[in-house]
Structure formats: structure tokens, C-alpha cells
Amino acid sequence: MGDNREPIENISGGPEGGGIADTFDPSEAKTRAEEVVDQLGERYWQKTYGGQDAFTCLVRTVLSQNTSDVASQPAHDDLMNRYGGDDLAESLAHAEHDDLADTIRSAGLYNQKADVLIEAGEEVLEKYGSAADFDRFVTEGEPSEVRSALLDMNGVGPKTADCVLLFSGGQAGVFPVDTHVHRIYRRLGIAPADADHEEVREVLEREIPANKCGFGHTASIQFGREFCTARKPACLDGPEACPMSDLCEQVGVDVESGEVVDPADAD
CATH class of the missing domain: 1.10.340.30 (Hypothetical protein; domain 2)
Incomplete structure (x- = not known):
């Protein structure tokens, strides 16, 4: 794997996380989902994948x-x-x-x-x-x-x-969907509000280039834990509090009342 290991504090688990630090070229985004991943690339470091038993x-x-x-x-x-x-x-x-x-x-x-x-x-x-x-x-x-x-x-x-x-396999085009990813991309309005985990995965793997899916997964988890939390997303403190505000439809979030519901339960 070489000596250029990822930093231990990253959400992906440090050197045991299955990757090494890599450069990230955002290029020109063709979809809003890709644009989200590109913006996350400006905030969080990047990694390559594979190599874990x-x-x-x-x-x-x-x-x-x-x-x-x-x-x-x-x-x-x-x-x-x-x-x-x-x-x-x-x-x-x-x-x-x-x-x-x-x-x-x-x-x-x-x-x-x-x-x-x-x-x-x-x-x-x-x-x-x-x-x-x-x-x-x-x-x-x-x-x-x-x-x-x-x-x-x-x-x-x-x-x-x-x-x-x-x-482990280092397979390009794989975008695992956990609770953070499931919440974020429905709240953004990229996936249907009532989409299940598999439907969200299908949307992301279709709209995000294969070489960005792995990084998109880990960066989205970091973003979900730091900004787009389940009960109190950063946008409640104003658009300047969230780095994705310009791309987000805030499905299920009422900034004026402070009410936050699952996107599937939004009007």
C-alpha cells in the first residue's frame, strides 16, 4: 500500500480502512449528485480503495x-x-x-x-x-x-x-448506502423521498462516475455526521452553516419552524 497512508482521524478508519491517500480531480459535474461529491472533495481528503482482507x-x-x-x-x-x-x-x-x-x-x-x-x-x-x-x-x-x-x-x-x-475488492462504481447516505441524498432531493436503501444506491451509482463512488460514500458519511445530522441539520442555523446549501432541496426540513422529519414523511 506504500507509505502515503490516510490520516487516522478520517471516518474511513485510518490505515486499517482499506486505502491510501489519493488526489481528487472534480472535473465538470454532469449531474447534481456528482456536483455534491465534487464539493465534498473540496472539504474532505480523498482515498483509493481495495487492499483490506x-x-x-x-x-x-x-x-x-x-x-x-x-x-x-x-x-x-x-x-x-x-x-x-x-x-x-x-x-x-x-x-x-x-x-x-x-x-x-x-x-x-x-x-x-x-x-x-x-x-x-x-x-x-x-x-x-x-x-x-x-x-x-x-x-x-x-x-x-x-x-x-x-x-x-x-x-x-x-x-x-x-x-x-x-x-476489499476495490470495485469501482460501488456506493454503499448506510443510514447517513440514505438520509442525505433524499434530503438533498437527489433520490426520491420515499426511496429505500437499494433505490438510493441505484440512483447514486447511476449518476456518479464509478471512480468517485467510493470516495463519495466515505465523504458523505463524514458530512452526515458533521453537518447533515438526522435531528438537527446545520441548515437550521442558516444557509451559511451548511456547505451543501446551494445544492439542497431540504426535503423534510422546515427551517422556519425548526421541524425535521424523515424525507418520506415530508409534505
């Missing part, structure tokens, strides 16, 4: 489900310290449920996530032979086939599958 990435993403990085990172570190030997998939496949659940307790939903991780380890061993073989499948396989196989795994949804494709 696929099964480790899968485990990390499962732990992050329905919780924050602050909660899931310690759980990931504790899991890797205890089970991260020569083959993580084999270690988890043979893990005792209660011991694993206790190890990842800080991530929340630890009993459920322990079930998912043990079953994932068992499936990887059965279908691919080892974590290394699974990694080769993810990085070298046809993206739609890899995504389908990931979605067939218990506890793996579209966002988890897409994160593995992006951060």
Missing part, C-alpha cells in the same frame, strides 16, 4: 451494524486480539458463542452478531476453504457474483456486501 472487512462491517465506530472499534480490536490468528474464519467457526459474544459486547447486539460471525466463518471454510481463498474470490471474482454470494450469507445486507466489495 475480505473476511476481516466482513467481520468489521458486521460489528459496525446498528452502532457507532466508537462502540464497534473496541469490539473489533478485542476480537482480533483473541481470534485473529493464522485464519480468522477458522478461529470464528470454532469459537464458543458465549465467549465470542462477551468479546464483542461493546458493539451491541452481541449475541446476534456472534451468531452471524460464527456462521460466516463456517460458511467461508465450507465454500472457499480458508479466509485467504475467500479474499481471492472477493478481489478476483465478477462483482455481481461476489455481491450475490455475500448477500446469501446470514446477517449480510446490501450495505455490508457493498462495503466488502469497496474496501
